[in-house]
Amino acid sequence: MSKSPSLPRLILKLLGVLVIVAWSVLPIALIAMSSFKSDRDIFSLTSRFSFAPTLANYELLWSRWGDFFFGLWNSFIVTVGATVLAVLVSLLAGFAYSRHASKGLQASAFFLIFIRLIPPIVITLPLFPVVNWLGLNDTHLILIVLYATFFVSLGTIVMRTFIDQIPRELDEAAMIDGASQMQIVWRVILPMAAQGMLAVAVFVIVYAWNEFLFAFIFTTTKAKTAPLVISEMIGAVEGVEWGVLFAASTVQLLPVLAFVILMQKHLVAGLTAGAVKG
Amino acid sequence: MTARTPLSAIALVGPVQLMVGGIIFLPAIYVFWLSLNQSSFGQAASFVGLANYAKVLGDPYFWRALVNTVIVVAVVVHIELLLGLLMALFFASGVPFRPILLAIVLAPYAVSEVSAVVMWRYLFEPDVGMMSQMLSFVGLPPIEWAVKPNHGLFMVSLLSIWLHLPFSFIIIYAARLSIPSDLYEAGAIDGASSWTAFRRITLPLLMPALLIAALFRYIFAFRLFSEVWLMTGGGPARTTEVLAVYLYLEAFRYNAFGSAAATGWLLVLASLLLALFYLRRLYREMFGKHV
Numbered sequence: 001m002s003k004s005p006s007l008p009r010l011i012l013k014l015l016g017v018l019v020i021v022a023w024s025v026l027p028i029a030l031i032a033m034s035s036f037k038s039d040r041d042i043f044s045l046t047s048r049f050s051f052a053p054t055l056a057n058y059e060l061l062w063s064r065w066g067d068f069f070f071g072l073w074n075s076f077i078v079t080v081g082a083t084v085l086a087v088l089v090s091l092l093a094g095f096a097y098s099r100h101a102s103k104g105l106q107a108s109a110f111f112l113i114f115i116r117l118i119p120p121i122v123i124t125l126p127l128f129p130v131v132n133w134l135g136l137n138d139t140h141l142i143l144i145v146l147y148a149t150f151f152v153s154l155g156t157i158v159m160r161t162f163i164d165q166i167p168r169e170l171d172e173a174a175m176i177d178g179a180s181q182m183q184i185v186w187r188v189i190l191p192m193a194a195q196g197m198l199a200v201a202v203f204v205i206v207y208a209w210n211e212f213l214f215a216f217i218f219t220t221t222k223a224k225t226a227p228l229v230i231s232e233m234i235g236a237v238e239g240v241e242w243g244v245l246f247a248a249s250t251v252q253l254l255p256v257l258a259f260v261i262l263m264q265k266h267l268v269a270g271l272t273a274g275a276v277k278g
Numbered sequence: 279m280t281a282r283t284p285l286s287a288i289a290l291v292g293p294v295q296l297m298v299g300g301i302i303f304l305p306a307i308y309v310f311w312l313s314l315n316q317s318s319f320g321q322a323a324s325f326v327g328l329a330n331y332a333k334v335l336g337d338p339y340f341w342r343a344l345v346n347t348v349i350v351v352a353v354v355v356h357i358e359l360l361l362g363l364l365m366a367l368f369f370a371s372g373v374p375f376r377p378i379l380l381a382i383v384l385a386p387y388a389v390s391e392v393s394a395v396v397m398w399r400y401l402f403e404p405d406v407g408m409m410s411q412m413l414s415f416v417g418l419p420p421i422e423w424a425v426k427p428n429h430g431l432f433m434v435s436l437l438s439i440w441l442h443l444p445f446s447f448i449i450i451y452a453a454r455l456s457i458p459s460d461l462y463e464a465g466a467i468d469g470a471s472s473w474t475a476f477r478r479i480t481l482p483l484l485m486p487a488l489l490i491a492a493l494f495r496y497i498f499a500f501r502l503f504s505e506v507w508l509m510t511g512g513g514p515a516r517t518t519e520v521l522a523v524y525l526y527l528e529a530f531r532y533n534a535f536g537s538a539a540a541t542g543w544l545l546v547l548a549s550l551l552l553a554l555f556y557l558r559r560l561y562r563e564m565f566g567k568h569v
Binding site for chain 2: 013014016017020021023024025027028030031034043048089090092093095096097099100102103104105106108109110111112113114115116117118119120121122123124125126127128145146148149150152153156181185206209210211212213216217227230231234242245246249252253256257259260261264267268271272
């Protein structure tokens, strides 16, 4: 291998970078850009990259699809709720699996991995009537519980991997000082496991913010999330009001995209920890 | 390892186990019972044995959905792994602006299925979409995803690959980074070409990661619902349905809970079968070699 890359090699490399960038961000960039275009420019060849930007689509979104902003708010509540719930219970379970070992615990850890094989749509069949009967249909609570539940097994595995790296001497010292199990988790483990908790949080946040299937089946009006409203817009506009659709997609996407880019390191750490062990 | 589980540990794993057991496991078992019964909304169930399975297996729409699912899963997962591998090798060979490029590659991970459908429909909109125009520029016919079933499934596959490539890439890239570089140095001293180095060093050492990524992607691609539902709705004329869409329609449109439940259990069984090898290995690792 030569130390300084030759010219054809360099060109090949740049070409590779170009292809990767185009594939990954072009679709995103195009709708974000087109959300600032007038209807006339959206499908025009000449104004693909140069056009007179306008906020008309956003104004239309605001005035005609108030539902969408309500959906964003619902998405926000559900995302926060599911994340807090999933991270907390995963922390507790991850701690137990890291510090204790018994046949029963191992069997239950195996069960957690096994459960990931059950497709979400399968359990909607029995849950739908039960949720109705409990009056939980179209509530934030049902989405919070469902989203958290589908991520606690991955969350637990990731938390255990991270807590394994915290020296046991720390919790033993706290135990000698008379701290209870909960105090150890709260005072010793939690501050040191922040990295792992962030990794779990990234998964749950991205999932809960974007999820479609459960929102589609279990919510109708009061707890309707943003992706569901966008799907209604796809159905309603059918190739006509693309601009509004782009504006809505952009607003829904940008916060979570920024978040993923900021949390890149934790996302990668979580993905690898989760995939290797479970 | 002790035989008994301390009470404090039971309390700590309690919430997770209760959630998973109560909301996923018990309902899944209940689905099995449902699949053996004739039932619908507000109607008492009556035991019918395997009649629902017979009905589903005799339904041409089920077979169509099954074939579609298998094709899409096979195409999506294998192309994704190949692209993920190529990209991982490309990154490992040294790229300019690595951190920024990594963020760019991860970007689709943040995109919802709904927004992805908006993006790709815009790109492939007949006559006016950017990709449609490029296709016609090089003399290829447009993708008529709303009319031709194969084109619909092509769009669904494209969308799935785009959304999930970051996952496969990260798993493979992380494994590639953990290969010690002295192995390549030793190979170079022995005069190995880069192709030999790839075949003898890289590929064997990446195999476990490739298998794990493949397994996860098989299982998750098998549940494919949103992309199909939002892109084609299973149409035209029920030709692009996949198993999850078939299940949804049986249950929530045709009110046939029994056959929906039977489809559900076939889905679960297929997942278990796909993962059997992995579960067995994991079980051995966890409970010792004697099992």
